[in-house]
Amino acid sequence: MPTEKSPKIVTIYGRLSFPNFSYQQAVTRNLKSKFPKDPADVTPDFNLLVEQPQLDKLVTHLRDVYFPFVVQRKTAGEEKDALTQAEVDRIFKIIDSGDFDAQPREPVRVALFHRHPHAAFPCCRCRARCCASP
Numbered sequence: 001m002p003t004e005k006s007p008k009i010v011t012i013y014g015r016l017s018f019p020n021f022s023y024q025q026a027v028t029r030n031l032k033s034k035f036p037k038d039p040a041d042v043t044p045d046f047n048l049l050v051e052q053p054q055l056d057k058l059v060t061h062l063r064d065v066y067f068p069f070v071v072q073r074k075t076a077g078e079e080k081d082a083l084t085q086a087e088v089d090r091i092f093k094i095i096d097s098g099d100f101d102a103q104p105r106e107p108v109r110v111a112l113f114h115r116h117p118h119a120a121f122p123c124c125r126c127r128a129r130c131c132a133s134p
Helices: 025-034 052-075 086-095
Strands: 017-020 047-048
Touching: 017 025, 047 052, 052 086
Parallel strands: none
Antiparallel strands: 017 047
């Protein structure tokens, strides 16, 4: 009998860029910066660079599976893996705008990676201005 897949699981492919998975890693990197922040303002973070089809897959999973799951948990009185509908709406306002760089403190920040038409490697420097893809 197959087990049901958890709504918390989705697989997408991309590339991690400069991950700081722990607070200590983030503080250490901050100390090396030309413009260090106050340690109280430093948080763990990472950038996942993905191509458009992978982003679409993730957003579809979030919209259709994960966020309904976490809202249902919050409605049922759960605290772990639970968000209010207002919190979900706030996240989707950012996702739907497509302006992921505008809100660096928000819980979702996506850097789109696309293929430059004249290069064998992904290109992020032109920010999609040179390509037909978004």
